Amino acid sequence: MTHRVAFLVFDGVTLLDVSGPLEVLHRAGRPGPAYAPVLVSPAGGDVMTSSGPVLARTVAAADAGPVDTLVVAGADVLAEQPPGEELLAAAAGLARRAARVASVCSGAFVLAELGLLDGRRATTHWRHAETLAGRYPRVQVEPDSLHIRDGRYVTSAGISAGIDLALALVEDDHGADAAREAARELVVFMQRPGGQSQFSTALQTPPARSDLLGRLIGSVLADPAADHSLPAMAASAAVSTRHLTRLFQTELNTTPARWVERVRLDRAQQLLLDGHGVTAAARRSGLGSDETLRRAFARHLSTTPTEYRRRFTTTRPRD
Template sequence: MVLIGFDGFQALDLVGPMEVFSKANTYAPTGGATPFRYGLAIASASGDTIVSNSGLQISGAVPLGKLADDLDTIMVSGGSVEALGDSPEGRSLLLWLKTHARNARRVASVCTGAFVLGAAGLLEGRRATTHWANCGRLQEMFPGTQVVADAIYVADGKVYTSAGVTAGIDLALALVEQDLGAEVALAVARDLVLYLRRPGGQSQFSANLAAQAQASDRFRELLRWIAEHPTDDLGLPALADRAAMSERNFGRLFKAQTGMTPSTYVELVRLDRAKMLLETTNWPLARIAERSGLGSVPTFIRACHRRIGVTPEQYRARFRLPAVAGEAPGNTP
């Protein structure tokens, strides 16, 4: 397995997955004639020292030309794709990928490393993702790719792409699970003190964070209040009154500030709360609908279909925490 960096790479994109695979060697089964072990190498186009965008230096990188031809997994880190650009280093990396990717069992990228895979022609006709801030650009540059903007990581055939920074750890854990099973992947996650091993279909960010990123201070405080009170009256008249504005002016400014209508934001906030309860409790759907502000099970089901394309039961089956899955439904209020 080789992890590829370049000058301007993002440090965690490289060392995060490296730690996961290294730690997996600790928990890999030791029985059998040929015990499983990841053989790990950090490589770059020319080898020697590579410098991250934060100034971290990694010395001793293997030159691409000295790597074996029969690599199992190739993972390209993200970072400053502009710095890589049309440089000799960038051209060498793309030529090497085009030649060696076809023989590898898997090819993966972290964050903006997806642009490198795209430039090498590896994303054509495939689904892919990258950091949420760069998804639009990825789609523009590679129109033959179906960019999945709201996913932690995406697998399409032998090509795997992941979102920003820590999502590379999630992808690495998924690859460990593919190779060694869920028990080893969870052991690695526990060892690295990860709160949750996030499945690929999880959102990169919540509706609340997405809206707050665009809003002014005045609206940001209201957004936080809405997120903290999903079961309150959050209709347009009540919100406009809380903002001391007319309904018409409030609705217009809210959309300008957040990119969505008040009703859309409220539904997304309530759905975020419902998803959290699906993941962390065994509560019946009626209780979750009530405690998230969605009100009724039919409303809850319609919101799930409209926003995430699955039923609440399907979401729970996929994303519920292992510790919760084995518990009987509780009576906690």
């Protein structure tokens, strides 16, 4: 029996949020059809994607019939403003009939608006994770994950992570061998190393509310390799270490040491991409030693400095 998968699309949808998972399901079905995908929109008909191509003759949500899995695709507009009533009604109706509900990228905003992710772990594009968490505080947002399963709900990170999500669905339905074969056909990782931090700028510091912390942040960003221990920063700001720690926790939701380490890691990433060696990147970023740099990469990016540089320096294959 084929598994019926409804992809909920709408004007402005991100094309790869749809085409990436669709291709995975198609490849997983060879030689026979394991999945029966259908493009569904709130009213049916043609849907204009954000990049221009049209998804033709989509089925109206009311006429979609039985659904085993619902996949809600994303669009930048979903993070900019709450989803419209027609889209929400279509998603709610399809979700009620589906045994499994998934979202790609900012499609998580639709599920969150419906309350389906309340009390659950979820993810979205790293650029929108803070917005998702702020708008829906009952959702446990994990910004560095490529995809997360919580009960019958599966959410994925940005855009191409829909491929990772679809491979995970195939493995759930048909086992690791089927997912591995689909990944081989598409020439992608079955499980990508690391999380979204590898692809973001890593440093997403919200604006400081106080001038004191704003000035301190500016000085650290200007020279990450300087002495930015807690006592040194507190002395520079003319406050106690306890007060400074409280400011970081209140305004940035982290500790001074963790924030400084992320600033230094961000600088080390850029140094590596600029062609510096591991030792030079460690020293010039302020992380100090090769071992400290390796530990920071492992802790935050789940990879090594050498592997990071290999993957992100160039698209050209190495000899």
